[in-house]
Amino acid sequence: MSDASARQHPQVVLFDRHVNPAFVRLLGTLGYGRIFTRARGTRMWDHEGREYLDMLSAFGSTSLGNNPEELTTAMKSFLDDDAVNLVHIGPQVHAAELASDLAALAGGDLEVSMFSNSGGEALEAAMKLARAATGRTRIVYAKGGFHGSGLGPLSIMGSGRMRDVFEPLVPDCVEVPWNDAGAIDTALREGKCAAVILEPIQIEAGVLLPKEGYLAEVQAMCKKRGALFVLDEVQTGLGRTGSLFAYEREGFVPDVLALGKALGGGMVPISATLASRDVWNRAFGTAEKFDLHGTTYSGNAFACRTARTVLRLVQEKELPRRAEQLGALFLDALRDRVGKHPFVRDVRGRGLILAVELGAEPRTGVGKLLSGVVDTLSRKVFGQWLAVRLLEKNIVCQPASQQWNVLRLEPALTVTEAEIIRTVEAIGDILAEYTEMVPLLRDVGQRLGKQALSGFSF
Numbered sequence: 001m002s003d004a005s006a007r008q009h010p011q012v013v014l015f016d017r018h019v020n021p022a023f024v025r026l027l028g029t030l031g032y033g034r035i036f037t038r039a040r041g042t043r044m045w046d047h048e049g050r051e052y053l054d055m056l057s058a059f060g061s062t063s064l065g066n067n068p069e070e071l072t073t074a075m076k077s078f079l080d081d082d083a084v085n086l087v088h089i090g091p092q093v094h095a096a097e098l099a100s101d102l103a104a105l106a107g108g109d110l111e112v113s114m115f116s117n118s119g120g121e122a123l124e125a126a127m128k129l130a131r132a133a134t135g136r137t138r139i140v141y142a143k144g145g146f147h148g149s150g151l152g153p154l155s156i157m158g159s160g161r162m163r164d165v166f167e168p169l170v171p172d173c174v175e176v177p178w179n180d181a182g183a184i185d186t187a188l189r190e191g192k193c194a195a196v197i198l199e200p201i202q203i204e205a206g207v208l209l210p211k212e213g214y215l216a217e218v219q220a221m222c223k224k225r226g227a228l229f230v231l232d233e234v235q236t237g238l239g240r241t242g243s244l245f246a247y248e249r250e251g252f253v254p255d256v257l258a259l260g261k262a263l264g265g266g267m268v269p270i271s272a273t274l275a276s277r278d279v280w281n282r283a284f285g286t287a288e289k290f291d292l293h294g295t296t297y298s299g300n301a302f303a304c305r306t307a308r309t310v311l312r313l314v315q316e317k318e319l320p321r322r323a324e325q326l327g328a329l330f331l332d333a334l335r336d337r338v339g340k341h342p343f344v345r346d347v348r349g350r351g352l353i354l355a356v357e358l359g360a361e362p363r364t365g366v367g368k369l370l371s372g373v374v375d376t377l378s379r380k381v382f383g384q385w386l387a388v389r390l391l392e393k394n395i396v397c398q399p400a401s402q403q404w405n406v407l408r409l410e411p412a413l414t415v416t417e418a419e420i421i422r423t424v425e426a427i428g429d430i431l432a433e434y435t436e437m438v439p440l441l442r443d444v445g446q447r448l449g450k451q452a453l454s455g456f457s458f
């Protein structure tokens with residue numbers, strides 16, 4: 001392939017100049033050389049017409065596949081009927097219908113929806129809602145948690161790398177270890193808490209699953225102490241984990257639920273923060289307070305109608321059940337093929353969010369030094385290296401954003417068994433080349449050398 005044609009591509013030059021030069025340089029470190037120009041279903045095509053299998057689905061946003069025909073056809077019809085897209089002077093009818101659908105699906109008392117445009121905004125809304133409803137300030141979150149990059153959600157971001165540059169952030173946000181219900185109990189006893197905010201699975205921290213009963217225990221503790229339990233299902237929601245919402249298999253309904261990504265079908269920016277009528281009323285339920293939170297495009301007709309269609313398609317196609325069945329098959333096949341590889345620490349997942357954690361087994365003596373080197377290499381480049389090698393085998397995927405030694409596999413929920421097996425075979429074949437350190441160091445070194453000679457060009 002000619003990466004020269006990608007490098008000189010006028011839009012890459014524009015992106016480098018006007019959007020994010022550092023990202024272009026980073027892509028050049030190992031050699032990227034592609035521009036994705038078209039996508040449909042589980043497939044994407046680059047600027048030279050090569051086809052790729054999409055095993056990332058825009059971090060779980062394109063759950064129905066890329067540009068899903070039933071959705072785009074519906075969207076075209078929405079554009080044709082002159083609906084008022086932004087209504088601020090009266091009730092938004094399409095927002096009302098979407099909120100009603102969400103209430104029916106979410107269960108419990110989750111009856112009222114606040115709409116925004118991104119996942120981070122849904123968490124921002126949840127933080128404000130919790131403070132306003134309880135009259136308290138403290139918010140407890142877990143180390144490793146990822147909730148968005150605005151100053152609000154950043155204050156509950158469990159990763160120093162993302163947060164530190166922007167300190168001081170919103171005060172009285174308290175970090176506890178993930179999967180430690182005792183630590184949450186202590187934080188709830190120490191001060192009056194507005195909310196505990198967790199993801200049901202910490203995907204960006206490396207697809208970390210909750211311990212059995214952990215989330216339900218946190219819900220019970222929150223209830224006892226008058227705090228709200230906010231569950232961030234921005235990435236797990238709408239079928240990915242094998243049920244419509246991940247909390248369904250945990251046996252409870254949260255006080256506040258945040259949704260995003262897949263809600264817009266990968267086509268429109270929309271997110272939602274669901275709460276009970278009581279909680280919402282306590283926060284915003286008077287003429288003085290009804291407009292304390294909002295954004296111009298929230299609840300716009302086009303996004304809400306698109307999201308309603310997404311909800312209908314997810315149910316009609318029984319995508320949660322499909323995610324459960326194909327996810328189990330994926331996990332078994334991955335474990336069979338690479339589970340015993342010397343540089344694979346763990347293979348885990350739930351539904352169609354899976355992870356291959358890379359690194360060496362802890363050793364003693366001389367082996368300790370070696371395993372230390374493998375670990376460092378894994379954290380810095382191995383996951384990215386594997387992703388680049390997969391790209392060269394026409395498969396798109398990425399490591400977890402906060403844990404580069406964890407390769408995340410997150411296809412559309414419409415993925416087929418054959419596509420899953422193709423991915424497992426490709427990962428197995430690449431890892432088979434690296435059962436020892438030397439070939440890995442050699443290959444990464446050679447690639448870095450080649451890229452350095454070209455000035456790490458894209």
Ligand SMILES: Cc1ncc(COP(=O)(O)O)c(C=O)c1O
Binds near residue numbers: 119203236261
């Ligand atoms: C669990 C979770 N919450 C919130 C967000 C933020 O969503 P957005 O990028 O749409 O702001 C993300 C993004 O990855 C996420 O995974």
